[in-house]
Each structure stands twice: as structure tokens, then as C-alpha cells.
Amino acid sequence: MSWTDERVETLKRMWAEGQSASQIAKELGGVTRNAVIGKVHRLGLSNRVAGGKEEDEAEAAPAPAAPAAAPRAEPRPEPVAARPEAAPRPATPERPAAAPAAPAGNVMPIPLRKAIVPAGQPLPPQPSANEISPEALASVREVEKRARKLTLMELTERTCKWPIGDPATDDFWFCGLPSLPGKPYCEAHVGVAFQPMSARRDRRR
């Protein structure tokens, strides 16, 4: 793989977004995080906040904290697959079939809180008590108390991705315990996620 303009662009964008080198490498494919880091440096977009090119010295830059605003922003929970990329412009000026969903009145009439959350793609089915064995259910409940409560961005290939809580509230996180090799979930959650058909049938009704 080579650093085509497009790939460099992606690199720049993701780096600017604060994505890690390994994440960028995964996204690009065909390169390691080392390659990404190397490129980042060569491009000169390393870090150094206000850096200002090659200032001689003047390292003693005071004003450590801007007293004005404190944009204490947690890492934005950007959806993993968020691809602002080029929006497919349907170049079809035809009548907009449906009226604008948003009322002219700039006010969002939605009850906020419970509603809009994209909910993302199909999440693993939440156990509905009657199809999970009592043992597994108990195990899960026990495990969820020990859950690492990871956020979406903190998940890796080795962390349990079982969602816990209501995505529409702050009361939402991912299990995060060590996942079974090759599985997306930890042992307990694998237990409720992958059940033999027979087990389900026997328990049904």
C-alpha cells in the first residue's frame, strides 16, 4: 500500500479527530500503526498544540491554562462507523417526497432523553428472562456488577462488547471484561448470546 492522496487525507482527518494510530491503521488497511505514526511525523502534523512551526526556543511558554473557557470535553462518543465522507448527493432536485421532518419552528418537539438515540445497528439481543437458563442469567447479573463499564471507544477486540443499560440514557456502557478468544463477548455473555437451538427449544413457551 502506498500513501495516496486519499489515504493521506483520511489519515489527516482521523488524526485530527484524535483517533489513535492503530485505529487509523485499521481503517486504512495495509499499514501498521507504526507506518501511520511515521507518516504523521513526516507530514509534520505530529502534535504540539499551538506549536507554531520551528520557533527557536522560548520553550518557557507561560499561560498554562486558559482561564476563560474550560471545554472539558470527554472524548466524543463518535460512532465507530461514522463516516462523514462524501455524502452521496442524490443530485435529484425533484420534489422532496416527504416534507421536512423538522417543523419550521426551530424548536425540537422531541421529548429528548428517550427517543432519538440512533440506537445503531442491531444490538445483541437482550436476554428476555424466559429464554435464558437461570444459571446463565444469574451469572450474567453477577458479571455485570464487575463489568468494566467501558465506553464504545474503549472497546477492543479483546473486550466484551455486551451492551448494558439503556443507550438512550447515561446509564449505558459495555461489559468490557476479557472476551473469549475469537468471540465478541466474555464467557458469561457468550453463554447467553450463543445458545444451542435445542436449549432454546426446550426452554421455550
Next chain:
DNA sequence: CCCTGATTCGC
């Protein structure tokens, strides 16, 4: 261990 970025240096 898992992960992070930074640097070096042969290619």
C-alpha cells in the same frame, strides 16, 4: 498484558 505515541535507521 493491553494500549499509546516517538524515534531510529536500514532500505
Next chain:
DNA sequence: GCGAATCAGG
């Protein structure tokens, strides 16, 4: 210019 190997951390 490139990126694996390595370093230095968290």
C-alpha cells in the same frame, strides 16, 4: 519517503 524495531510510557 517508508515503516519495522525499538523505546518510553499509561
